Amino acid sequence: ARPPTFAPSVCVFSVYAGKCSRVGSLAGGVCCSITHGAACPIDVVKTRMQLDPVTYNKGMIGGFGQVIEKEGASALLTGLGPTAGGYFVQGWFKFGGFEFFKVQLAKSYGDQGAWDNRFMLNSIAAGCAEFIADVFLCPFEATRIRQVSDPAMAKLSLTGAAAEMMAKEGVIGAFYSGFVPILFKQIPYTIAKFVVQDFAAETIWSAVGNRDGAGKGTKLTVSLTSGVIAGVAAAIISHPADTLLSKINKAG
Numbered sequence: 001a002r003p004p005t006f007a008p009s010v011c012v013f014s015v016y017a018g019k020c021s022r023v024g025s026l027a028g029g030v031c032c033s034i035t036h037g038a039a040c041p042i043d044v045v046k047t048r049m050q051l052d053p054v055t056y057n058k059g060m061i062g063g064f065g066q067v068i069e070k071e072g073a074s075a076l077l078t079g080l081g082p083t084a085g086g087y088f089v090q091g092w093f094k095f096g097g098f099e100f101f102k103v104q105l106a107k108s109y110g111d112q113g114a115w116d117n118r119f120m121l122n123s124i125a126a127g128c129a130e131f132i133a134d135v136f137l138c139p140f141e142a143t144r145i146r147q148v149s150d151p152a153m154a155k156l157s158l159t160g161a162a163a164e165m166m167a168k169e170g171v172i173g174a175f176y177s178g179f180v181p182i183l184f185k186q187i188p189y190t191i192a193k194f195v196v197q198d199f200a201a202e203t204i205w206s207a208v209g210n211r212d213g214a215g216k217g218t219k220l221t222v223s224l225t226s227g228v229i230a231g232v233a234a235a236i237i238s239h240p241a242d243t244l245l246s247k248i249n250k251a252g
Contacts, residue, residue: 024099028096082143
């Protein structure tokens with residue numbers, strides 16, 4: 001019997017593997033740094049509510065007022081350095097790694113197999129990329145939480161706070177005691193973000209129709225809408241582990 005023959009791949013995987021990974025890394029790093037940095041005041045209030053719910057019991061809006069009243073408006077920027085730096089590195093490895101693993105998996109499955117199993121392959125690619133990204137993110141996140149929860153640490157720079165933590169607790173104790181919780185937070189978050197957005201976009205396009213003929217405004221609207229849906233789903237899924245991570249990295 002003659003062996004089965006397959007149609008040649010329509011994708012030039014060598015181009016995607018290199019170019020998409022590089023572009024994804026840079027774009028992911030810059031965008032994650034900007035968006036997480038801009039959300040730093042929200043993170044400060046959220047972390048305070050997680051660590052001291054008795055004091056910060058007035059909700060998110062009330063929490064802003066409490067922080068400003070006690071420490072001044074500048075306290076809302078506590079941990080900005082670790083946040084911006086950490087999420088630049090995390091975004092670099094997450095988005096670049098996702099594109100790399102996605103292409104490698106697609107090559108092994110072939111065009112049709114990759115399409116038929118796209119959600120599973122995207123989940124695997126996202127999980128692998130996020131695991132690597134979290135190795136680099138964890139020290140930054142530990143430093144951020146410590147600065148938010150410890151007024152003495154808040155007065156130090158990123159490098160100063162990290163150096164003091166390492167001197168007292170060692171590398172593992174200071175920076176990686178919350179590694180398992182950060183994996184349980186970030187990996188489901190990232191998988192949900194990529195997979196839910198793809199699914200939501202496909203669902204919206206199936207209702208709208210004529211994707212190829214749609215204008216830029218329509219495509220942007222679909223992308224933003226599916227992104228918001230994915231963001232909400234990812235935040236809900238990752239919330240329990242996020243609370244645990246804050247408590248583990250709290251001073252004392």
